[in-house]
Amino acid sequence: MAIRLNLQNAGLREHELEYARPLAEAANRALHERSGAGSEMLGWLDLPEAYDREEFARIQAAAKRIQEQSEVLVAIGIGGSYLGARAGLEFVKGPFGNQLRNKGAEVYFAGNNLSSAYVQNLFDIIGDRDFSVNVISKSGTTTEPAVAFRLFKARLEEKYGKDGARERIYATTDAHKGALRGLAEEEGYETFVVPDNIGGRFSCLSAVGLLPMAAGGMDIARVMQGCADARTAYSNPKLSENDAMRYASVRYGMLAKGKCTEILASYEPSLTMFGEWYKQLMAESEGKDGKGLFPVSANFTTDLHSIGQFIQDGARSLFETVLWVERSGHDLTVPEDPANVDGLNFAAGMTMQQMNEKAMKGTLLAHVDGGTPNVVITLDRLDDYTFGELVYFFWKSLAVSGYLLGVNPFDQPGVEAYKKNMFALLGKPGFESAKAALEARLQGI
């Protein structure tokens, strides 16, 4: 395995995991027997074995075509149709991947907000360069991606004509029904499938995430291999031999110990967007029925000079999961300076990675001593394989902890509430009746 779990600073007493065993194993059994809540949405569980090889080859071919026809791919989607692909690309290519242009197409993400300035920025970044669009929406009617798709489609048609635009639009949508499926077939876009039995936050290793990742230069076959190996490892029904279940038990136990917030902390800026992906996975899966650990992410050592003070000494409501990357992609060494004015010569000749490691270890113990338990997940390196493995680890772990919490980890009913109000305020047909009452409550804002 390319990832390892270490619980020795998680504040567990020796008996705790043993006492948790029957529950965790029951939750895991409910998952594999497909007898728990939301079991119709378990398509991700066997995905790395069961995925459609024909479609996978088409994704690889389409990615190659995108790289040939365009410098830029605009991936249009929101939530799970956005975060996974971006997390993967930054995991492997780093936060400056688009500027460095060292691999694949530049990939920008649109349709995940309603900021006009943001879309205009993307227009300006594309300039007169060639670009393609991957529109990702199961229904084709979700507001944010629909707005962005209208804008980028108009741009494509203006630049390439209607026929030229068709060859640069790739639609990832429902296999059979829905607005985008209909349009794609009418226009002749190449299409890929958003599976029926995989929710958005579990969809990044379906065509939803794989096409932008491959277009951006990721080796998606290695991603799937990492995911497949994780599936094998984390299918072990015994708690003591299954790190995904052990992690689930620890997270669930933190709630019982009075912790309400979990922090996913990393020491590589490349993991910032992985933190965002993690937050969606955890918050949407567990934050319901008045329950849940609130998920937060942090980038160290930067945030040790920000929320670090709170983690060390504020309200004792937190615990941390540290993502530690054992082999950094580069290996710069601290230069010797004869004058030694900064007093740093004790570290001259060390690699930054060695220093980063001491920072991580020193922080870990400081936070534990301050009353913030720490779980450590060590990753071999930030490559395609490890990304696939880590994604599956968190999927599996979250599914088990969601069942431990007594929620349906696979729905997200609360996401509809803002949409309904927004539609009413926008005057969308079918939602008019609530409009006046809502507006009355908004006077003065």
Next chain:
Amino acid sequence: MAIRLNLQNAGLREHELEYARPLAEAANRALHERSGAGSEMLGWLDLPEAYDREEFARIQAAAKRIQEQSEVLVAIGIGGSYLGARAGLEFVKGPFGNQLRNKGAEVYFAGNNLSSAYVQNLFDIIGDRDFSVNVISKSGTTTEPAVAFRLFKARLEEKYGKDGARERIYATTDAHKGALRGLAEEEGYETFVVPDNIGGRFSCLSAVGLLPMAAGGMDIARVMQGCADARTAYSNPKLSENDAMRYASVRYGMLAKGKCTEILASYEPSLTMFGEWYKQLMAESEGKDGKGLFPVSANFTTDLHSIGQFIQDGARSLFETVLWVERSGHDLTVPEDPANVDGLNFAAGMTMQQMNEKAMKGTLLAHVDGGTPNVVITLDRLDDYTFGELVYFFWKSLAVSGYLLGVNPFDQPGVEAYKKNMFALLGKPGFESAKAALEARLQGI
């Protein structure tokens, strides 16, 4: 004022602010009388009136020189010597400011982490282009910026020779003492001052933040004007007439209502880094003595498809402060589509800004109905003036709420804990004694 506070959805009963009045006004009095905890660190309170005009003019001149001599400025600093300048630049120039190159120098931030890959990325982004360095450190011995400064200084000397490098290094440091002050005088760097009586997280409108902001093209005179106007407005001793104090009272009251986490939410990606700045300000100021509201930031509508589910329906431990920008920098319109496959024609002809506003208002009411109180801060626009005003608003409010909480809002003792452990593990002279005991606790990680 360019900002407005709205409390009508904060879940307050009519009497609450009246009952809070004596406390808030006492806290504010302690601040202005300089009789409260940490009052030696109140240099920010009158900063927009009292700042050094001679140095300010030198900052503007240096920024112009940097723009003339270099395409890129590398600003080296951590915590308050990093976040404010980056927050300001993205506030005004947007998240893609460096790629769009529409104003000032490209500004990248280093010395805020120990990632080798990150520094190598910056080297690659600079390539063979001209660059300058602003090293920002009161002592000159803080580990992260010291490492980065050695690396970038070596790079400068290699490219421009020792003399050429000196002309491209700008040092912001202690006025009289410390390693970096000594080096700067010896080498003849142009220097600027990190004030003695202003802590890092309040320093972004001193030379610490102003030089990178000005080099990146911000109008720092307008920033200071916004800050000065905010100082006037928020010096009013009456709670009922002082929005900074009203906001402080509300935040403090949230704790008493059982909320433990505050979310600063915005609807413009340009505010992402402002959220990071806010988190440092709040977490370092209040997260001590086992107390504090844990600060989190969110980008909507993106995060409505992530932590949105939790905000709507998870554990009821949250409240939100919404930053709403009234005038977006651009005004794209939703195109008409005769086929209307996405059903979006009801919005055709609307601006994205109008849609974003309905999203904000719909979300606000949905979250309030779900049990998450909302405070709204409306900003006229994302410009230099508003940035200065908003920064002072939060400084002032935080100072009052810190006193309400009974902490010293101006120290950060917990930040030292990780450093001590890190130094011991690194074998830094003077810290050796703790090394063996720490290492024993780290076996297996």
